[in-house]
Every structure is written in C-alpha cells, then in structure tokens.
Amino acid sequence: MESTTLIAMASIVTAGITMGIGAIGPALGQGRAVQGALSSMAQQPDERNSLTRTLFVGLAMIESIAIYCFVISMILVFANPFWTYVVKKAGG
Amino acid sequence: MEIVAIDQISPDAVILLQIGFITINATLVYTWLVMAILVVGSILITRHLSTDRRLSRWQNVMELIVNAVMGEIREISRERVKQYFPFIGSLFLFIALSNMLTFIPGYVAPTSSLTTTAALALTVFFAVPIYGIASQGVLEYLKEYFRPNFLFFPFHVMGEFSRTLALAVRLFGNLMSHEKVVGILLAVTPLFFPVVMQVLGLLIGIIQAYIFAVLTMVYIASATQAHEEHAHKHK
Numbered sequence: 001m002e003s004t005t006l007i008a009m010a011s012i013v014t015a016g017i018t019m020g021i022g023a024i025g026p027a028l029g030q031g032r033a034v035q036g037a038l039s040s041m042a043q044q045p046d047e048r049n050s051l052t053r054t055l056f057v058g059l060a061m062i063e064s065i066a067i068y069c070f071v072i073s074m075i076l077v078f079a080n081p082f083w084t085y086v087v088k089k090a091g092g
Numbered sequence: 093m094e095i096v097a098i099d100q101i102s103p104d105a106v107i108l109l110q111i112g113f114i115t116i117n118a119t120l121v122y123t124w125l126v127m128a129i130l131v132v133g134s135i136l137i138t139r140h141l142s143t144d145r146r147l148s149r150w151q152n153v154m155e156l157i158v159n160a161v162m163g164e165i166r167e168i169s170r171e172r173v174k175q176y177f178p179f180i181g182s183l184f185l186f187i188a189l190s191n192m193l194t195f196i197p198g199y200v201a202p203t204s205s206l207t208t209t210a211a212l213a214l215t216v217f218f219a220v221p222i223y224g225i226a227s228q229g230v231l232e233y234l235k236e237y238f239r240p241n242f243l244f245f246p247f248h249v250m251g252e253f254s255r256t257l258a259l260a261v262r263l264f265g266n267l268m269s270h271e272k273v274v275g276i277l278l279a280v281t282p283l284f285f286p287v288v289m290q291v292l293g294l295l296i297g298i299i300q301a302y303i304f305a306v307l308t309m310v311y312i313a314s315a316t317q318a319h320e321e322h323a324h325k326h327k
Contacts (some may be wrong), residue, residue, distance in 0.1 A: 050167075053306075060303040064258055067265030074272060 004090055007082050015076040022069025029062045102205040102268060123202040126190045157185070164306065169313040172227070176312060179219060183212065184305035191267065191297025195290060201297070204267035206260065213260035216308045217252070224315035233315070259307060266300050 037055040041048055103118035110116070137150040147155070161181045166173045190203050202208045224233040237248045270293040277286045 053167075056299060057303060057306055060262065060299065061258075064262040064265070067262055067269065070269050071261065071265045074268065078272075 004086050007080075007086050011076045011080050011083060015073040018069050018076070019073045022072075023066050026062050026066040029065075030059055033058050033062060102207075103200045103202070104205050104207055118200060119202045119205040119208060122190070122200060123208060125199075126186060126193070126202065130185060130189060161305070165309055168306065168309045169317065172316075176223070176309065180305050180309055183216075183308060184301050187212070187263065187304055188298060188301035191301055192294060194270075194293055194297065200271065201267050203263055204271050206264045209260040209264040209267075212263070212304070213256045216259060216311065217256040219308070220252075220311050220315045223312045227316040236315070255307075255311065259304060263300055263304055266296055270296060 033055065037051055041051050044051075103122065106118035108116050108118065108121060134154075137148075137154055140148070141151060142148075158177075158181070161184055162173055162177055165176055165180055169176065187203055190201050193199050194201050203212075221233065224236075228236075237245050270289070274286050274289050274293065277289055
C-alpha cells in the first residue's frame with residue numbers, strides 16, 4: 001500500500017474516531033452539570049439567575065473539551081499537513 | 093459568493109492584497125469592518141446624549157448594554173467595577189458583534205480564525221498581571237504564585253498558559269465549527285437545515301462572547317482579590 005493511500009486512510013479513520021469518542025465524556029459531564037443545576041434551582045428558585053449563569057459558564061468549559069476534539073478532526077480532514085506534503089510529492 | 097472555500101479552514105488563507113511583506117487577508121478586512129461599525133456607531137449615538145426622561149432609541153440600547161455588562165462585572169468583582177468595564181465591555185462587544193453578523197451573506201466572522209482569537213486571548217494574558225500588579229503591587233502579586241506552598245509555582249504558571257490557550261481555542265473552535273457545519277449542510281440538505289444551524293450559530297456566538305468576557309473577569313478578579321481574602325484571614 002503506497003503512502004498516499006495509507007495517510008488518507010489513517011487521517012479519515014482517526015478523524016471519525018476522535019470526534020466519536022471525544023464527544024462521550026463532555027456529553028456525560030454536561031448531563032451531570034445540568035442535573036445538579038436543575039436540582040439546585042428546584043431547591044432555591046430565588047437564586048435562578050445566579051445558578052443559570054454559573055451553569056452556562058460550566059457548560060462552556062466542559063464543551064471546550066469536545067471542541068478540542070472537533071478541531072483535531074477538522075485539521076485532519078481539511079488542513080492535514082502530511083496530506084499536502086504527500087500530494088505534492090506524488091504530483092511533482 | 094464563496095469567501096472561504098469548503099476545504100480551507102480559516103479566512104486567513106483568503107489573501108486579498110499583498111504589498112511587500114504586508115498581507116491583507118479576509119480576516120483583517122472583516123475585523124476592520126466590525127471595528128468600523130462599533131466605532132462609528134458609538135460616535136453617532138453619543139453625539140447627543142440626554143439625561144432627562146426622553147432618550148433616543150439608540151441611547152436606550154447603549155444604556156441597556158452598558159448596564160448589563162456592568163451588572164455582570166459587579167456580580168463577579170464586588171469593587172472597582174468602572175476600572176474593568178472598558179476592557180471587558182470592549183471584549184464582549186467586539187466578539188458579540190463579530191459573531192452576530194454571520195447572518196449577512198458573504199460575511200465570515202473574524203473570530204473564526206485562530207489568529208484573532210489568539211490575539212484576544214493574549215490581551216487577556218497580559219491584562220491579568222497588569223490589573224493584579226496595579227491593585228496589589230508587584231511583590232504581593234508575585235507572592236501569590238507561591239501561596240499555598242512553594243512547590244505550587246510551576247502549576248500556577250502552567251495554569252496561566254493553559255487557560256489562555258483554552259480561551260483562544262474555545263472561541264475559535266466554536267466559530268470555525270459553526271461555519272464548516274453550515275457549509276457542509278448546504279452541500280447536503282439545502283434550504284431548511286442550514287437555516288436552523290445558522291440560528292443555532294447566532295445563539296452560540298452570543299454565549300461564547302459572554303463566556304469569554306465572564307472568564308476574563310473571573311481571572312482578573314482572582315488575581316486582584318486574593319490579597320483581600322488573605323488580609324481578612326489574618327484579621
């Protein structure tokens with residue numbers, strides 16, 4: 001198997017697996033965060049504003065882990081440095 | 093009209109003009125556009141400010157925004173709200189406006205490029221020690237790095253760098269992923285789903301602007317308030 005095929009295959013498979021596995025952890029974490037926020041809001045409805053604000057900040061921080069995985073996927077598919085090098089070598 | 097092709101990851105690659113070593117790319121042009129809207133809009137609105145009951149509509153909008161941002165700053169840092177307001181307000185307004193204009197066809201958000209978000213995160217990285225030293229003095233600020241234990245110094249330094257990186261990548265990742273997803277959906281199922289994704293993108297843009305500003309405020313508050321807590325503990 002030549003290197004072009006190998007690099008293309010590895011990039012595509014890795015991109016898919018990265019995003020697939022990388023979304024599991026943040027999703028579970030966000031579920032627990034919302035669960036905690038909802039039960040706190042049910043206990044103290046007066047503090048709803050502060051709880052919502054803290055919830056959104058926490059959700060964004062948990063989300064950034066999934067965003068990191070997504071960025072790696074995008075780089076592998078769209079801005080793959082090995083792919084451009086191999087294509088240049090195969091073309092030139 | 094396609095400014096960023098589907099296989100390009102950011103508007104940095106779209107080069108409009110090149111004179112010598114100065115490169116004008118699409119990110120720069122859209123940043124100037126957002127800056128022009130903010131500056132010209134503010135100048136026009138604040139030309140005839142009035143303090144009685146009859147305000148112009150735009151002055152009302154500005155007062156709403158200013159009050160909202162100052163309220164958020166006051167929640168996080170109890171004192172010196174006016175001192176932090178220009179920095180935090182500018183960050184929030186720039187990021188919010190640049191994220192919200194994405195519904196205009198032909199517009200690519202400058203914050204969807206890692207260079208813009210890295211620049212914004214760098215300003216936060218330098219602003220936190222500047223505000224910390226301005227409020228506590230150099231020695232007291234530096235002593236904070238060794239505070240729980242002398243061995244915690246590398247963790248604090250690593251923490252500073254990693255949260256700056258996290259700020260940049262979070263904003264970049266959210267915006268760039270939105271653009272790519274809308275672009276790909278346009279190729280697959282046109283007309284309905286891309287519109288829904290665009291609306292979601294507006295919501296995400298506002299939330300990310302809020303997160304950026306709030307996290308900056310939290311970092312600045314943690315750098316300037318530890319002194320008071322320590323002083324209270326000694327009393």
